[in-house]
Amino acid sequence: MTLDRIAPALFVLLWSTGWIVAKYASPYADPLTFLSLRFTFAAALFFIITLLSRAAWPTTRAGWTHAVVSGVFLHGIYLGGVWWAIDQGVPASVSGLIAALQPLLTALAAPFLVGERLTGPQRLGILLGLAGLSLAILPGLLALDTALLKTAVIPLLINVVAMASVALGTIYQKRYLQTGDLRAIAALQYVGGFLVVMPLALWIEPLSIDWNLEFALAMGWSVLGLSLVSIMLLLYLIRRGQVSRAASLTYLVSPAVAIESWLFFGEALTVPMILGTLIVVVGVWLTNRKTPVIV
Secondary structure, eight states: OOOOHHHHHHHHHHHHHHHHHHHTTTTTBBBHHHHHHHHHHHHHHHHHHHTTOOOOOOOSSSHHHHHHHHIIIIIIIIIHHHHHHHTOOOOOHHHHHHHHTTTHHHHHHHHHHOOOOOHHHHHHHHHHHHHHHHHHHHHHHHHHHHHHHHTTTEEEHHHHHHHHHHHHHHHHHHHOOSSSHHHHHHHHHHHHHHHHHHHHHHHOOEEEEEESSHHHHHHIIIIIIIIIIHHHHHHHHHHSSHHHHHHGGGOOOOOHHHHHHHHHOOOOHHHHHHHHHHHHHHHHHHHHHHHOOOO
16 A cells, blocks of 8 residues: 555544644643743754655755745744634634635635646535534534534634645645655754744743643654654655645645544534534545546
């Protein structure tokens, strides 16, 4: 079984745990403080890997700049916004729904920014994915308390900004970082993420951390499972396939988060959520399947 075949499923499984870790780590550290440490460890890890493997660093100033800027979008604004919003009370299912709008935004922007063209099946797959997510998540949205919605307006808006940021970062990555060693690029991207979250943490957070086993477990998984393995898979998928196809995998993340929330936190797993997940799977398959070339 080749990496091309297993990478999408593995990425979805790993990436979906990011919402679980955000909720799990919330009682033990401020979100931006946690991410500042995570990005520091991740950057150091990738720098060591790059040096030991003698991977090539970017050869131009523009190459270094593009790597850092892409990290600002993919890590700093995106993860910073999502983690802060969840810490402020936005339910994981709602945050997942917002994040799942990214493929639609990416697919709409890709033709203008990187010249990709969507096929008919890809368009249908995007629509099915959005419909399936709506079916899976809408009952939970309708059940939210009105008071909670009022207090969560700003965190919800921040979550939307984060979604737009990862869509822009994905396209930016595809346009400016098609060459270069992924290990070196990843190291610089975490520097970019740090440059966003650390100043914000110093500004709005008391930098509180509860140094216990739970915090250590959350940090360990965040650095190794998410920042190392899943990000390398994402960069690999972006480089190997179309932007819209790589982005469409996030359609599966939201249902995966719902299932994991049910397993770990006892959140309800409803019939609409199960049916919506099946529709999402069909939509992702349509968007990612390779269309034969007619000569």
